[in-house]
Amino acid sequence: MRLILDRRAARALAVLLPLALVAACAESRQARRYSRARVQESLKKLETPGLVIGEFPLAGRPVVDGDTIRVEGLDSSLRLLAIDTEETIKDKVSRIEVEGDWGAYLDKRRGRRPGRAGTPMGEEAKRFAIAFFNGVRTVRLERDHPKEIRDRFDRYLAYAFVLKNGTWVNYNVEAVRAGMAPYYTKYGYSRRFHDEFVAAEKEAREAKRGIWRPGARAYDDYDERRSWWTARADFIREFERDAQGRDDFIMLTNWDSLHRIEKKLGQEVTVLGTVSQIVLGDRGPTRVMLSRRQFSDLALIFFDKDVFAASGIGRYQGEFVRVTGVVSEYKNRYNNRRQLQLIINLPSQVVGSDVPGLDEEPVKAAARP
Numbered sequence: 001m002r003l004i005l006d007r008r009a010a011r012a013l014a015v016l017l018p019l020a021l022v023a024a025c026a027e028s029r030q031a032r033r034y035s036r037a038r039v040q041e042s043l044k045k046l047e048t049p050g051l052v053i054g055e056f057p058l059a060g061r062p063v064v065d066g067d068t069i070r071v072e073g074l075d076s077s078l079r080l081l082a083i084d085t086e087e088t089i090k091d092k093v094s095r096i097e098v099e100g101d102w103g104a105y106l107d108k109r110r111g112r113r114p115g116r117a118g119t120p121m122g123e124e125a126k127r128f129a130i131a132f133f134n135g136v137r138t139v140r141l142e143r144d145h146p147k148e149i150r151d152r153f154d155r156y157l158a159y160a161f162v163l164k165n166g167t168w169v170n171y172n173v174e175a176v177r178a179g180m181a182p183y184y185t186k187y188g189y190s191r192r193f194h195d196e197f198v199a200a201e202k203e204a205r206e207a208k209r210g211i212w213r214p215g216a217r218a219y220d221d222y223d224e225r226r227s228w229w230t231a232r233a234d235f236i237r238e239f240e241r242d243a244q245g246r247d248d249f250i251m252l253t254n255w256d257s258l259h260r261i262e263k264k265l266g267q268e269v270t271v272l273g274t275v276s277q278i279v280l281g282d283r284g285p286t287r288v289m290l291s292r293r294q295f296s297d298l299a300l301i302f303f304d305k306d307v308f309a310a311s312g313i314g315r316y317q318g319e320f321v322r323v324t325g326v327v328s329e330y331k332n333r334y335n336n337r338r339q340l341q342l343i344i345n346l347p348s349q350v351v352g353s354d355v356p357g358l359d360e361e362p363v364k365a366a367a368r369p
Contacts, residue, residue: 049149049255051192053141053158062133066125066180069160071139079155081144082197083175084184085125086211086218089118102217113228113318113357114221121211121218125180132171136162139171144191147254152276152291159193176200179210182222185233187253227356235320235353239272252292261298261327261340270324271342273298275316280305288313290323299341300325300350310347315358322351 056071063069066085068077089095097105098120109117133139141158143149148157161168173193175181177200183190190197204212211218219225243249248264250257252273261269273290276297280286286308289297300323302308313321325342332339344350352358 049146051143051146053143053156055138055140057138058133058136063126063129065122066129066175068155069129069133069139071141074156076155078141078158078160079151079153080172080175081157081159082184082190082193083172083181084186085175085181086122087116087118088122088126089120091118094118098217103220106220114219114225117219119217119219121216124210125175128175128178128180129171132174133162138163140168142192145254147251147256149255150293151253152293154293170196173197173200177204177209179204179207179212182211182226184229186229187232188236189233224356231355232320232353235322235355236272239322243270252290252298257292258296258298258340264327265329265340266327268324268326269342270322271298272320272322274318274320275313276318278314278317290321299339300344301341302344304345307344307347311344311350312347312352313350316352319355319358320353324349 056073059070059072059074062071064077065088067080067083069080070077089098094105094117097108098118106117109115140161140163141156142161143158151157160171162171163169170193173196176183176197183197183201204210208214210216211222239249239251243251247260248267248269250260250269250271252271254260257271261271271290273292275288276291277289278286279289286302286305288300288302288308290300291297300313302311308314323342323344325344327340328343329338329340331337
C-alpha cells in the first residue's frame with residue numbers, strides 16, 4: 001500500500017514540479033518586466049522639470065568616487081550637488097609622487113586657480129561612499145531647483161537620499177558631516193539645504209574629521225577655495241533675486257534657457273553664464289561663448305574690439321558674468337544651423353563677478369580658425 005502511495009506521490013510531483021517551475025519563471029520574468037518598467041518610468045522623470053525625480057535601483061558597482069554615483073538604466077553618472085570630494089589617484093606615477101614630497105605634488109598640479117588632484121583623501125572619500133551605500137538597493141533622487149537638470153557635461157544633478165532606520169538620509173549632507181568634502185558653493189548656494197550643509201561642515205571642522213584632520217593628505221588651500229566659491233555664489237544669488245518675477249532675466253543653466261531666449265528675439269534680455277571660450281580674429285567680430293551645454297553655448301558678439309577690451313570680459317574665462325543685450329540670430333555657414341547670439345555694443349553691458357585673483361594674467365583667447 002505504501003509503495004502504491006509513494007508511486008502516486010512521485011507521479012504527482014513529476015506533474016506539479018514542472019508547473020511550479022514554469023510559474024516561478026513566469027513570476028520572475030514578470031518581476032523583471034515590472035522592475036524594468038519602473039526604471040524606465042523613473043528615467044523619464046530625469047528629463048522632466050521638478051524637484052523630486054524618483055526612486056532608482058543602484059547600479060551593480062554604483063560608486064564612481066565620493067561625489068559621483070550610478071543608477072540602473074542610466075548610461076551617464078550622477079553629479080551629486082553641493083559637494084566636491086577630492087579626486088582618486090588614477091595612475092601609478094601620481095601614486096609614487098604622493099608618497100614623495102606632498103607639497104611639491106600639490107604645487108605641480110596648481111594652475112591659475114586651486115586645482116584638482118588625486119589624493120589619499122579622495123580615496124578615503126570613495127571608501128566612505130562605498131560603505132554608505134553598502135546594502136542600499138534604492139536611492140531617491142531630488143533636485144535643488146526644478147529647472148536645474150544637467151550640468152555642462154550632461155551629467156544629471158541630484159541629491160541622493162537613502163532609507164536608513166526608517167528615515168530618508170541625504171548622502172550629500174552626510175558626506176560633508178563626515179569631512180569627506182566641504183560645502184561646495186562654486187555653482188551657487190544650496191537653495192533647499194543651505195543651513196544643513198553649513199551646520200554639517202561646522203561639525204566636521206570642529207571634530208577635525210576627514211579633510212579637516214591635522215596632517216590629512218588633502219588639499220591645503222580650502223580657505224582660498226572658499227573665498228573664490230563664496231564670491232561666485234553671492235553673484236549667482238544676487239542675479240536670482242533680481243530675476244524674481246521677470247521673464248527677461250535668464251540663467252543659462254536652466255534647461256529651458258535657449259527656448260526662453262529664442263522667444264525674446266529682437267528684444268533685450270539679461271543672462272547669467274560662465275565664459276567658456278573667447279575667439280579673436282583679424283577679420284570679423286570677436287565671439288565670446290557663454291557656457292550652457294557642450295556644443296550648445298550662447299555667443300556674445302563684439303564687433304568693436306575696443307568695446308571687448310573695455311568690458312574686461314577677457315579676464316573672466318571660467319567665471320560667471322551677467323550680460324545684457326538684444327537677441328539676434330545668424331545662420332552658421334558651416335552647418336547651416338540658426339544660432340542665437342547677443343550683440344554687445346557697450347562695455348557696460350557686461351558685469352563680472354567680484355572673485356579674487358582677477359588681477360592675474362587673463363587666459364589668452366583662441367585664434368579664429
